[in-house]
Amino acid sequence: MVRLFHNNGMNEKEKTLTAENLLGTRIERMFSSIAPWYDFLNRGLSLRQDVYWRRALVKGLQLPSEPFILDLAAGTLDVSLETVRQHPQALVAAVDFSLPMLHRGREKLAAQGQPRILPIAADAMALPFANDQFDGLTIAFGIRNLPDRGAVLQEILRVLRPGGVAAILEFIPPEVGWRLQLYRLYLNHLLPLIGRVFSRHAFAYRYLAESIVHFPPATAFCQELQEVGFRQVRYRRLTFGVVCLFYGRKA
Ligand SMILES: C[S@@+](CC[C@H](N)C(=O)[O-])C[C@H]1O[C@@H](n2cnc3c(N)ncnc32)[C@H](O)[C@@H]1O
Structure with a gap:
């Protein structure tokens, strides 16, 4: 597993003192503590709908052949695995800041002998990638947990190549x-x-x-995506409207 954190030019003390960072730490601890139960509870609480939601998310992504994908807030890697299932030529960088969540994911990669997914421990608020890298980006049940949604959407735009598509799955x-x-x-x-x-x-x-x-209603979130700079923004509600798929393209 690769660990990549960078500090946005702040020294460690300044970084520790920001409210966002404190919230982030709390969220990281929370996910780390539920990691052993995460998949089991997801399947149970959603009556296995979560599997269908992730499948639909990836299906809606239009990708070139051999795409390079970023799966953000990748957790136990269910979206990354769905991506390589639908696109066997894809390479996926799977980023999450909870090591226990990524470790659960790595067990699945080992069990399936899956070499095309690289788990990376990093913070979504400051992605350790150069500009214009990825053909597509997925983030499932992650955007809601990020303290500064606008800043993360900017980061997503930065690392997508022009024409690249972001696919967001979220409870609304x-x-x-x-x-x-x-x-x-x-x-x-x-x-x-x-x-x-x-x-x-x-x-x-x-x-x-x-x-x-x-979390904002679907139309308000689409407006946020447009304001940040995404184009061709669209959304689709699933399962009585409790979850929604959002797509937006970098110009
Ligand atoms: C609800 S889980 C979703 C996991 C996975 N995408 C799925 O479909 O099951 C949210 C994940 O976001 C991660 N996360 C939250 N804030 C993050 C941040 N600032 N940087 C990186 N990962 C973050 C958590 O550690 C957790 O694994």
Whole structure:
């Protein structure tokens, strides 16, 4: 595994003192602590819909042959694996800042003898790549966890080559109405309970609920993508609108 962190020109003290960095540390610890249960709970809590969501995310990416892909917030590498399943000639750089999550992913790579995915420990807020490197980028259930979404979208644009496409999969709050009420009941009560029973980390699942309701609606997020500079922005809701696929192209 490759570890690449750079500090945006700040010294270590300055870096440690930023609120964003503190939040990032907390999030990193949270994912590291649930890593052993992450895949199991994902499948269970979504009734295996998560597998279908990632498949749909990668299917919507239009890629050249032998593409170079960045999978950001790659976690246990499910999206990276789906990418090489659909595009066997792809090379994937899989970036996450949680080593335990990447280690779980590496076990899967070893089990499948998969050499085309390179796990890299790094922070999505300061990507250790030169400009214009990647043909495509995937980020599934990651953008919601990043303290400065605008800054990360800029980073994504920077490392995509011109014409490259970003594919984002995220939970979004359903539009108003009974669906929202029902979903809130699930998020605020059932989800933390199941999370506590299985992973003993109810906080992680409370955090999940809160971060989902605070994520912007689909049209507002598309607007953010356009404002940062993405073109041909489109979205597609899945599973009663609780998750959404977003695509945007670098001009
Ligand atoms: C909900 S998981 C998603 C994992 C994977 N993409 C999937 O589809 O299951 C979110 C991941 O984002 C990572 N993450 C959150 N903030 C990050 C950051 N600033 N830099 C790198 N990884 C980050 C976490 O460590 C975690 O593995």
